[in-house]
Amino acid sequence: xxxxxxESVTLEPWKEPGIPLEDQYxxxxxxxxxxYDKHEVDAYTRTRVILMNGVENGAxxxxxxxxxxxxxxxxxxxxxxTRMVEQQQQxxxxxxxxADQSVLxxxxxxxxxxxxxxxxxxxxxPDPFVREAFNxxxxxxxxxxxxYSELLDYLEGKDPDTILQGRTEIFPGRPTSEHHNDPxxxxxxxxxxxxxxxxxxxxTLTLLCGEQQTYNFYKEHGPEYGNRQARELYAEIGEVEEExxxxxxxxLDPTETLLQRQVQHQLMEVxxxxxxxxxxxxxRIRLIWDEFLHMELEHLQLWGQMLLKYEGIEPEALxxxxxxxxxxxxxxxxYVRKVLEQQMDLRQWNSEWQDxxxxxxxxxxxxxxxxVNADGVPSEEIVDLQAMRQDPPERPGDDLLARAREAxxxxxxxx
Amino acid sequence: MHKAVLLDKLSEFxxxxxxxxxxxxxxxSRAQDAELRERYAExxxxxxxxxxxxxxxxxxxxxxxxxxxxxxxxxQAKSEALLQSVLVCGPLSDKEMEANDLExxxxxxxxxxxxxxxxxxxxxxxxxxxxxxxxxxxxSQVEPQEDEHLEWAASKLAALxxxxxxxxxxxxPLRLERSVITPGxxxxxxxxxxxxxxxxxxxxxxxxxxPAPASRTSAM
Ligand SMILES: [Fe+2]
Ligand SMILES: [Fe+2]
Ligand SMILES: [Fe+2]
Ligand SMILES: [Fe+2]
Ligand SMILES: [Fe+2]
Numbered sequence: 001x002x003x004x005x006x007e008s009v010t011l012e013p014w015k016e017p018g019i020p021l022e023d024q025y026x027x028x029x030x031x032x033x034x035x036y037d038k039h040e041v042d043a044y045t046r047t048r049v050i051l052m053n054g055v056e057n058g059a060x061x062x063x064x065x066x067x068x069x070x071x072x073x074x075x076x077x078x079x080x081x082t083r084m085v086e087q088q089q090q091x092x093x094x095x096x097x098x099a100d101q102s103v104l105x106x107x108x109x110x111x112x113x114x115x116x117x118x119x120x121x122x123x124x125x126p127d128p129f130v131r132e133a134f135n136x137x138x139x140x141x142x143x144x145x146x147x148y149s150e151l152l153d154y155l156e157g158k159d160p161d162t163i164l165q166g167r168t169e170i171f172p173g174r175p176t177s178e179h180h181n182d183p184x185x186x187x188x189x190x191x192x193x194x195x196x197x198x199x200x201x202x203x204t205l206t207l208l209c210g211e212q213q214t215y216n217f218y219k220e221h222g223p224e225y226g227n228r229q230a231r232e233l234y235a236e237i238g239e240v241e242e243e244x245x246x247x248x249x250x251x252l253d254p255t256e257t258l259l260q261r262q263v264q265h266q267l268m269e270v271x272x273x274x275x276x277x278x279x280x281x282x283x284r285i286r287l288i289w290d291e292f293l294h295m296e297l298e299h300l301q302l303w304g305q306m307l308l309k310y311e312g313i314e315p316e317a318l319x320x321x322x323x324x325x326x327x328x329x330x331x332x333x334x335y336v337r338k339v340l341e342q343q344m345d346l347r348q349w350n351s352e353w354q355d356x357x358x359x360x361x362x363x364x365x366x367x368x369x370x371x372v373n374a375d376g377v378p379s380e381e382i383v384d385l386q387a388m389r390q391d392p393p394e395r396p397g398d399d400l401l402a403r404a405r406e407a408x409x410x411x412x413x414x415x
Numbered sequence: 416m417h418k419a420v421l422l423d424k425l426s427e428f429x430x431x432x433x434x435x436x437x438x439x440x441x442x443x444s445r446a447q448d449a450e451l452r453e454r455y456a457e458x459x460x461x462x463x464x465x466x467x468x469x470x471x472x473x474x475x476x477x478x479x480x481x482x483x484x485x486x487x488x489x490x491q492a493k494s495e496a497l498l499q500s501v502l503v504c505g506p507l508s509d510k511e512m513e514a515n516d517l518e519x520x521x522x523x524x525x526x527x528x529x530x531x532x533x534x535x536x537x538x539x540x541x542x543x544x545x546x547x548x549x550x551x552x553x554x555s556q557v558e559p560q561e562d563e564h565l566e567w568a569a570s571k572l573a574a575l576x577x578x579x580x581x582x583x584x585x586x587x588p589l590r591l592e593r594s595v596i597t598p599g600x601x602x603x604x605x606x607x608x609x610x611x612x613x614x615x616x617x618x619x620x621x622x623x624x625x626p627a628p629a630s631r632t633s634a635m
Contacts (some may be wrong), residue, residue: 122610128602132609191596194629251596254503317630342608351593352605 008326009278013270014316018298019291024085031091035098036282038105043165044329045285047113048276049096050106052292054113054213055206055272056090059083059265066258075259075306082266082299089292096285103221104152104230108163110214111148114141115168117210119332121203122339130200130251132353133188134207135339136346137244142336143173144237146404147379150386151233155225159397167331170400172408174344176379179240180372181348182364186247189351193253193260198267198319205268208248215241229385232378239372259307263315266300267323274325383408416541418476425473426484428530432466434494435523441498442516447509448575451517454567461560462527468553475549494523506594508586514575521568528565531558 036045063083067076097106118141122134149160149170160170191200218241222234256264273293280286304315345356349363383405439459446452470480497519501507507515535554541547591597602609 127596128609129596129605132602132606135610189592189594189596194631195627196596197627253595339610342610346606346608353607355607358607 007278007328008324009274010322010324011270011274012321013267013297013300013323014304014321016297017294018296018301019294021081021085021298021302024088024295024298026088026092031088032095033092033284033288035096036285038098038101039162042281043109043112043163043167044116045280045282046109046163047116047329048280048289049093049285050109050113050213051117051206051210052272052276052289053090053094054210055269056086056093057213057216058205058209059086059269060090061212062261062265066262069258072310075310078302078306079262082302085295085299089295092288092292096288102156102158103224104148104156105158105163107148107218107221108145108152108160110217111141111145112164112168113210114138114214115145115336116329116332118207119335119339120327120330121207123332123335124326125200125203126197127191127200129189130191130204133247133251134203135343136348136353137207137211137247138336139173139340139343140176140179140240140244141173142171142340143176143179143379144240146170146172146408147176147233147237147382149401150382150405151230153395153398153401154382154386154389155227155230157395159395161397161400169333169336171340171404172411173340174346175408175411176237176240177373177377178347178369179243180365180369181243182368183243183246185349185363185365186243186250187351188247188250190251190253193256193318196253198323201264201319202268202271204248204251205264206272208245208252209268211241211244211248215245229378229382233382236378257311259303259311260313260318263300263303263307263319266296266303267315267319269296270300271323271325271327274323275327278325279328380412383412418478422473422476422478422482423484423486424533425469425476425478426482427486427490428534429466429469429473429480430483430487430490431494431523431527431530432462432469434491435527436462436466438494438498438519438523442520446513446516448513450571451513454571455520458560458564458567461564465557465560468556472549472553476546490526497522506590508590510575510579510583511586514572514579517568517572517575521565521572524561524564524568528561531561534558 036049038046060083063079063086067079067083070076070079115138118134118138122131122138125131125134145160145168152158152160164170191204193201215238218234218238222231222238225231225234270293273289273296277286277289277293280289300315307313307315307318343353346353347356347359347363347365348354349359349365386401387405387409436459439455439462443452443455443459446455473480500519501512501515531554534550535558538547538550538554541550
């Protein structure tokens, strides 16, 4: 597995010139661009589209929350104006997805985003506790990819690897049937806003937006399938994404003010557009990332000024003078295997991790799990349905899926 | 004097009493010290009475006690922020919580005291008449109690603080770690199989987990 050389870019985000806010609105025709071709697109171009849609939805969502909580006209006005842009950017990005890409195919790509984003962040995360939180979530989304891959084969007869393009492995992780927890169990200790490195804050907020978008996507599109197995699997994994949102958001310092969070969202947008721009191979789409990056620099600087005006803090003091962006979508197969080997059997409780053999009978998730899994587990049933199929393994990708299935059945047997 | 200005102020003062009463309710319910509980109950009841007196005063002056002025909204937001402070951060020991609650009472009573002091000064300047009589009546009932509320809160807080500093056992050293990721937390204490730095394959360069300096804003 050849890893491309690391190219990190360092920006001066508080100084770099952006596009003036009054020049950021776009016409309908400018906004809606031709979609990518699902047969031609690079897997990581697709993941960038999915990630940035989530990032924009996150910025939009938070801006509304902020607006509902302030009576300052200057702030509400800037929120309304920057939010209108976020919303237009979101349209441009999400409309890049083609109509002939099925919900399930897109779902495969959503889990690819989750895996290669979380894995890279974990590898770069400076805080060891936050890193382990990422590793824990990683193994769950990794398993989701396998379960959905079975469903894609079962329902549409398609090879999930046409979406993944060999970059991300299809293999069972920590079984989805064990991702279901008493909700309180997911709560972690949080970073301290004065001490956490800006990179930890950016990682956490990016992942949070990604998970929130994944939740929305599964809950919105799950019922579009008529097949009962599909409807149930979306319901099951959709709930795990709810747990992931609870999990990652509990890492944020609750004393961060709304204005500080608003600046953080804009910085996080700059961070993510920067790596999209730096690594995009589709020249047409790269121009979009470039334009949006410069819109975000303007948002960031305007919000930084608000922070100074109303809270007396230079944004540099909270987030640093420079921003180094090292992330890129790339293969993390070796890393994921390593984490899987070491951490598959972990469980979480009281903001700590334990080996499942050491988990006490008092663990509240026992009860929750018994309850939700009482009359069948969709993420296990899809494996059985596939295992019982009589047709000869002749479609491309079937051997890979068969190998994964064998492992999944073994894991279940082992208990 | 414009009556509208006075009524806006009175609306604010009424809100201060209203929020003071809410504050007493909350802190009384979690105080452990017997004197605190007793005093909170007593002063809470007096604050409730002040609320009634202000409602009567506003009505006598031809105002609407249901009217909420802009500065009343600020007073409410500020008072609610006092209670919010322990909702956004923690955890405090029982003693710290108790002291923090009392400190909030002191802050609230400082404002409350200033309100009634202002009304008493105003009363002295007013010409004889219905307004002056109504104000005099209210001030004479409330002002002495406000003196007592403020003085007690200040001296009790000082006593609690002194006792804490001189006699209290050191807090549980792990209490911050249970809710906050502290720079000293050793991941091995909370994780049976942490991923070691060495296994972070080379493509991603981990910025060494050096402890971050606390961010402090610089002078312009
Ligand atoms: Fe944006
Ligand atoms: Fe997932
Ligand atoms: Fe997830
Ligand atoms: Fe933005
Ligand atoms: Fe009082």
